[in-house]
Every structure is written in C-alpha cells, then in structure tokens.
Amino acid sequence: MNETLQAIFDRRSIRDFQQEPLSGEQIQLLARAALASPSGMNLQPWHFSFVTRKSLIGKISDAAFETFRRKGQQDIIDRMSARHEQLFYGAPLVVFITMNKDNRSEIDAGIAAENLAIAAQSLGLGSCIIGLAAAAFQGDSADELKKRLEFPRCHEMVISVAIGHPAVHPDPHDMHPEKISFIG
Numbered sequence: 001m002n003e004t005l006q007a008i009f010d011r012r013s014i015r016d017f018q019q020e021p022l023s024g025e026q027i028q029l030l031a032r033a034a035l036a037s038p039s040g041m042n043l044q045p046w047h048f049s050f051v052t053r054k055s056l057i058g059k060i061s062d063a064a065f066e067t068f069r070r071k072g073q074q075d076i077i078d079r080m081s082a083r084h085e086q087l088f089y090g091a092p093l094v095v096f097i098t099m100n101k102d103n104r105s106e107i108d109a110g111i112a113a114e115n116l117a118i119a120a121q122s123l124g125l126g127s128c129i130i131g132l133a134a135a136a137f138q139g140d141s142a143d144e145l146k147k148r149l150e151f152p153r154c155h156e157m158v159i160s161v162a163i164g165h166p167a168v169h170p171d172p173h174d175m176h177p178e179k180i181s182f183i184g
C-alpha cells in the first residue's frame, strides 16, 4: 500500500482534538496543499482563512449556535452538543474556505477541503470537514466575523475544515460496495 492510499484509508472525521498547537511548518504545508487543489478551468475561485486564534474560533462556534437557536434548529444543537461543547471540536486550526457569491463552486471548495483533510492525515494530524460553520455567518455578528477572518469582499463561507492532533480514534464509516458498478 502506498502512503497516499494509506492516508485516504486512515482518514476519519475527528471530533475531539488535543490542545497541542500545530507547528508553523505544518500550517505552511497545509496552506500549500490547499493552494495545490484543482479547480474548474483553473479559476481558483477560493480564499482560505487559516485561523489559529482560540478565542476567535470559539466566537465563530458561538455565532453558529446562536443561528441554530434563532432558527429553532434544536435537533442540530442537541446533536452537536452531545458531541462537543464547540462546533470545531477544540481544533487548534480551522480553515474557512470561501467563494465569491457570484462564482460559487461547491465542487471546488469540496475538493480543496479533501486536499486539506488528506494532507493533514499525511502529517499525522486529524481533521473534520465542518459544513455547519456556515451558520456562523448568517447572524448579527456575520459582518464582523467576515472582516476578522479577512474574507474578500462578496465572498461567503462554503465549507470549513478543523485540523489538529486527534484525541480520539474512531472506526471507519460503513462502506457499501453495492454503490459501485464495474462496467467491463
């Protein structure tokens, strides 16, 4: 088994991280992995905000929960609260991937998110892709948060990736071979 396939097979969504921060070198490698992602017509329509400031990550998590409350999404609050007190599971790094509203490609953002997840795995780190973080940018503090995260003008968050040293080691998800057709 080569190392790339090993990283793909070993990756899990990590929902509890150790406090230990990432090194500058790890963060730089993750940033390069993000920028190396393919995109349709090579438009690279993204911006990546790499956030390590704990208080800011906590504030973004609070803002997301505030939106869930305002929208009456108690099921989401219950599900997330049962997992961890914070939407980002205590990760020391969260990457926010944004796109221009008028040129939004969820496919490009998703591919970049997976590049980050596999790169993190290859560095001995864990990750969790977190779509629910979009809720943080739908409330009263949205403009302030977008400014603090340096989102370019007219950009909105598409997906985020929490990265750090895993504090848990979950099993792989179920696989369904019947979902593949081999046409020979």
Ligand SMILES: Cc1cc2nc3c(=O)[nH]c(=O)nc-3n(C[C@H](O)[C@H](O)[C@H](O)COP(=O)(O)O)c2cc1C
Residues within 6 Å of the ligand: 011, 012, 013, 014, 015, 128, 129, 130, 131, 132, 133, 159, 172, 173
């Ligand atoms: C687009 C996308 C959005 C996701 N959003 C969240 C999320 O907001 N919170 C979370 O805990 N996990 C989230 N996940 C992780 C999935 O729940 C996880 O990938 C799935 O359960 C399979 O488990 P695995 O990643 O360990 O293989 C997301 C995954 C994807 C691909």
